Amino acid sequence: MINVNSSAEIYNVILSMRFVDLSHTITDQTITYKGLPAPIICDYLSRKESESHYDHGTTFQIGSIEMVGNTGTYLDAPFHRYEDGKDLSELFLSDVAELNGVCIRVPDHVRKIDQHYFHNRDLKNKAVIVHTGWSKHWNKDAYFEGHPFLTRDAAQYLLEQGVKLVGIDSHNIDNTADGSRPVHSTLLGANILIVEHLCQLHLVPDEDFFFSAVPVKVKGMGTMPVRAYAKFEVKHATGNKK
Numbered sequence: 181m182i183n184v185n186s187s188a189e190i191y192n193v194i195l196s197m198r199f200v201d202l203s204h205t206i207t208d209q210t211i212t213y214k215g216l217p218a219p220i221i222c223d224y225l226s227r228k229e230s231e232s233h234y235d236h237g238t239t240f241q242i243g244s245i246e247m248v249g250n251t252g253t254y255l256d257a258p259f260h261r262y263e264d265g266k267d268l269s270e271l272f273l274s275d276v277a278e279l280n281g282v283c284i285r286v287p288d289h290v291r292k293i294d295q296h297y298f299h300n301r302d303l304k305n306k307a308v309i310v311h312t313g314w315s316k317h318w319n320k321d322a323y324f325e326g327h328p329f330l331t332r333d334a335a336q337y338l339l340e341q342g343v344k345l346v347g348i349d350s351h352n353i354d355n356t357a358d359g360s361r362p363v364h365s366t367l368l369g370a371n372i373l374i375v376e377h378l379c380q381l382h383l384v385p386d387e388d389f390f391f392s393a394v395p396v397k398v399k400g401m402g403t404m405p406v407r408a409y410a411k412f413e414v415k416h417a418t419g420n421k422k
């Protein structure tokens with residue numbers, strides 16, 4: 181006999197947490213921003229040199245990296261734009277970790293992302309992540325020219341909505357042809373953090389995820405690479421109708 185009462189069907193539902201890495205890998209070839217240098221990555225203490233310090237067969241490497249703060253996927257703190265703004269060391273973990281996220285999808289051909297893309301979404305206290313698809317050009321010349329950016333009115337709208345952070349998978353959140361950098365100026369002036377050069381945003385849900393982008397705690401710097409990631413719950417139904 182077939183049981184047609186669906187409420188009597190039993191599924192095993194497994195909840196698990198999924199992590200999506202939203203950061204580019206940094207190498208000694210990585211040019212993140214045209215005109216800024218790639219990092220210099222080398223051994224400070226090589227394994228070979230370390231042999232004499234330890235027991236036979238025990239070695240360590242101590243690496244050294246020289247880079248500008250604007251390398252890879254990085255966070256902008258207010259100090260990047262404003263001399264009296266918060267620097268990296270003054271950020272709270274609650275500013276950069278486990279923020280409630282919302283992902284805004286922007287069609288491929290759109291360069292100027294104005295406020296209407298953000299309408300009718302609950303943005304208050306959220307990390308607003310803008311998915312443009314531009315990260316497909318990463319490590320190519322095309323990455324530096326003609327990138328999508330937010331308009332001044334979009335920045336103003338996000339400020340009015342009370343967002344905590346704005347992220348984007350593009351070369352710059354601002355139009356680089358506008359020397360007043362209205363989006364950086366508006367957001368960082370209101371202590372709203374910025375993350376640029378994100379990637380893999382197609383793997384992030386539209387909402388109901390946590391966004392983290394935690395930089396190291398350095399005094400006197402306003403930009404720094406982050407390991408940005410999204411975290412969200414996924415439900416697996418394992419079948420087993422009974």
Ligand SMILES: [Zn+2]
Binds near residue numbers: 256376
């Ligand atoms: Zn920036």
